[in-house]
Amino acid sequence: MLNKTDPKKINLFVFATHHTANNIASQRFKGLLKYLDFQKYRVFIFSRTTGQDAVETNMPVGGDEAFNDINVMNFRGHCVGSESSATSSLLSLLSAFASPTPFLAAATNRVLGRSSDTWLINALEAADALCRARLAEGEACVVIGTYSPIDALVAARCLSAKHRIPCLQDFRDGLTFEALGRQGRLSALLRQLVESRVVTASGLVTTVSRALVSDFERRYPKKKVGLMPNGYDPDDFSVQDGDSRAVAAQLMAQHVPSGKRLIGHFGRISASDHSRIGSLECFVRAMNASAEARQHAHALFVGELTPIEREIISRLECTYSTVDSVPRPVALNLMMQCQQLLLITGDGVGCATGKLFEYLAAGPEVICFSGVENEASHILSETGAGATVLTTDETRAPAMLDRLFGVASGSAKQRGIGVYSKVEQVRQFDRWLSGMVA
Numbered sequence: 001m002l003n004k005t006d007p008k009k010i011n012l013f014v015f016a017t018h019h020t021a022n023n024i025a026s027q028r029f030k031g032l033l034k035y036l037d038f039q040k041y042r043v044f045i046f047s048r049t050t051g052q053d054a055v056e057t058n059m060p061v062g063g064d065e066a067f068n069d070i071n072v073m074n075f076r077g078h079c080v081g082s083e084s085s086a087t088s089s090l091l092s093l094l095s096a097f098a099s100p101t102p103f104l105a106a107a108t109n110r111v112l113g114r115s116s117d118t119w120l121i122n123a124l125e126a127a128d129a130l131c132r133a134r135l136a137e138g139e140a141c142v143v144i145g146t147y148s149p150i151d152a153l154v155a156a157r158c159l160s161a162k163h164r165i166p167c168l169q170d171f172r173d174g175l176t177f178e179a180l181g182r183q184g185r186l187s188a189l190l191r192q193l194v195e196s197r198v199v200t201a202s203g204l205v206t207t208v209s210r211a212l213v214s215d216f217e218r219r220y221p222k223k224k225v226g227l228m229p230n231g232y233d234p235d236d237f238s239v240q241d242g243d244s245r246a247v248a249a250q251l252m253a254q255h256v257p258s259g260k261r262l263i264g265h266f267g268r269i270s271a272s273d274h275s276r277i278g279s280l281e282c283f284v285r286a287m288n289a290s291a292e293a294r295q296h297a298h299a300l301f302v303g304e305l306t307p308i309e310r311e312i313i314s315r316l317e318c319t320y321s322t323v324d325s326v327p328r329p330v331a332l333n334l335m336m337q338c339q340q341l342l343l344i345t346g347d348g349v350g351c352a353t354g355k356l357f358e359y360l361a362a363g364p365e366v367i368c369f370s371g372v373e374n375e376a377s378h379i380l381s382e383t384g385a386g387a388t389v390l391t392t393d394e395t396r397a398p399a400m401l402d403r404l405f406g407v408a409s410g411s412a413k414q415r416g417i418g419v420y421s422k423v424e425q426v427r428q429f430d431r432w433l434s435g436m437v438a
Contacts, residue, residue, distance in 0.1 A: 009042045009069075010437055011134045013127050013143045013159060015152035017119065019047035020074055027354055028172055029146055031233030035426040038069040041433075042139075044130055046123040046155070049074035073126060077119035079151040088118045093190065095120060096154045096197045099161040103128065120151045124158055131163050140437040141165040145198065147172055150191075153198040160201065166436040169202040170228070171212065199223060203436050209375035211349045226432060229379075230354040231420045232361040236332055247326070248333035255321040260298035261405050263367070264338040266331050267303045267355050275346030278391050279369040280312050283342065286369075286389065286397035288317045292406035293398075300338070302331055335362035340404055343368040343386075345376050360385050360417045365404070369397075383417050 014033070018026040033043055078088045095101040102118075106125040109116050116122055127143075134141055143165055145156025153169055160167035199205055205216050206228040216225045256262055270276040287293045299320040301313060313320060326334075335341060341359045349372055356376050359366045366386030368377055377388035389397045418424055 007039070008137070008139045010040060010433060011131070011139055011141045012041060012043045012433070013131060013141060013156075014043060014045045014146065015123060015127075015144065015155040016045055016146045017048040017079060017149060017152050018146075019045050019072060020049065027233070028230055029144075029170075031231070031236075031422040032426055032429060033070060034233075035422055036430065040430075041069065042134075043070040044127065045070065045072045046127055047072060047074045048079070048119055048123075049076055073123075075119055075122040075126070077117055077122045079119050079149040091118055092120045092151050092154055093194065095158055096150075096194045099158040102155075102158055103162065120155050120158075124155050127155070127159050128162065131159060131165070135163060135165075142168065142433055142436055144168045144170060145202075146170045150194055150198075154194070157198045157201045166204075167202040168204045168206060168432070168436065169198050171205065171207040171216075172230070173208075204432055206432075210378070211375060226428070228425060228429070229420055230357050231422050231425050232357040233422045234361065236329075236358075237336070237361050241329060244327065244329035244333050247330045248337065251323060251326070251330070251334065252337060255300060255323060256298050257319055260319060261296050261339045262298050262300055262337065263340040263342050264300045264302065264334060265342040265344065266335060266358075268305075269309050269344050270306060270346075271304070273346045273348060275348070275371055276344050277308065277312070277346075279344045279346055279371055280309060282389065282391045282394050282397070283344065283369040284312055284315050286394055286401055288315070289398040290401035290405065292402040292404075294318050296405045297401075299342070300334070302326060302334060332358065332362065335359065335364070338362075338364045340364055341366045341386075343370075343376060345370040345374055347371040349374045356380075357420050360420060367400075367404070379420075385417060 012033075014029060016026075016029050019030060020026065029045075033045070036043065080089045080092045091101065091105060102121045102124045105116065105118075106121050109121070131141055141163065143156045143159045145153040145167070147153050147170065156167050156169060159165070199216070199220055200223070202223070204224050204226060205220070206226045207213055207216065208227075208229050210227060213225050213227050216223065269280055287297065287299070294317045297318040299313070299316055299318060301320070301322045303325050305313070305322060310322065313322065335358065341362065341364050343353075343356060343359060343366055345353070345368060353376065356366070356379065360379075360383065366380055368380055368386060368388040369391070370377055370388055371391050373388070373390070380386040380388060387400065389400065
């Protein structure tokens with residue numbers, strides 16, 4: 001994996017539990033890291049597997065094996081959440097306040113000849129050994145934690161504290177700002193305390209929306225905070241495999257009536273934000289109030305739906321169909337065959353879901369139904385890629401839908417979406433990392 005004849009590089013230790021999962025959360029750093037300059041960087045990614053054994057794999061970079069310097073390692077074990085034991089969760093939370101804790105636990109396990117059921121310990125044990133080796137070679141190291149879950153942020157803090165290396169903490173969602181997960185005063189207090197520990201120990205905080213940036217800057221005025229939207233990977237749309245296209249074409253033939261104008265929604269709706277139910281209901285009412293939509297539209301929902309979502313969708317007076325989750329390349333192919341793409345957001349002003357950026361790159365016009373003006377609606381307005389209908393102002397929606405479904409098919413005129421490309425984002429990312437080791 002490492003060659004002592006290699007030139008000295010900046011080593012990135014990235015804790016990203018979702019990295020090997022096929023979901024939106026995994027795409028945030030997966031697409032970004034591959035565009036780094038691998039004459040300058042070497043990357044170690046500590047991800048998670050549900051299997052019994054750790055598996056190390058190399059992620060291809062640009063098809064050129066000579067520059068393949070991303071090492072992905074999957075480790076078993078629980079993270080803080082509903083699936084973990086109280087002991088496992090307590091150890092992870094304690095580690096946020098006492099950074100030597102996971103290293104002491106790993107040493108104890110080695111002495112006793114037992115394995116750990118905590119991802120934080122397993123990932124940090126491997127990261128610790130690799131970091132010591134790179135520092136011994138006189139190379140620079142930077143550690144990155146990516147939320148969620150909080151274990152990745154805690155792991156980054158622990159490794160940074162032990163080896164006194166720079167730390168970047170990235171927040172895809174707000175840990176305390178519009179927080180996801182378990183509700184209640186105790187959970188809110190724990191999130192606040194953990195966030196304070198991981199943020200104050202970092203050299204840079206990055207996050208996905210302007211609202212979140214402002215929130216961090218207000219609560220941590222001495223902390224450097226950077227905006228890094230989820231973005232899209234242009235390779236996902238320029239390199240399409242024949243099998244995925246064939247599956248997408250078959251699904252279109254099975255589920256979309258000939259001559260209909262297709263509006264598509266992809267992924268889950270209210271699983272992480274119940275306030276989106278109101279926006280979905282608003283969409284259905286608006287479609288039913290539009291004569292052109294009732295006559296010409298077909299609504300396609302691809303992904304897992306809850307029973308209440310299915311019941312709401314069943315009220316549509318236009319034709320519609322639902323399809324279970326499909327592989328991501330198939331979903332991207334289907335997106336590009338829609339005339340409109342549907343985005344459902346709720347009451348969170350910081351919402352900038354990764355789905356939005358895939359929609360931008362796919363090409364069709366985006367229609368967002370939302371409870372509030374948020375980051376997603378701002379981006380749609382800024383790029384000219386779509387429009388937002390608020391649940392408090394749904395009276396204008398039928399006229400908009402009449403216009404969309406009563407004209408010939410065409411793509412939205414998109415302006416400036418290039419700033420959300422991973423190819424562009426990696427330049428800012430490189431500047432941040434270089435500044436941290438300067």
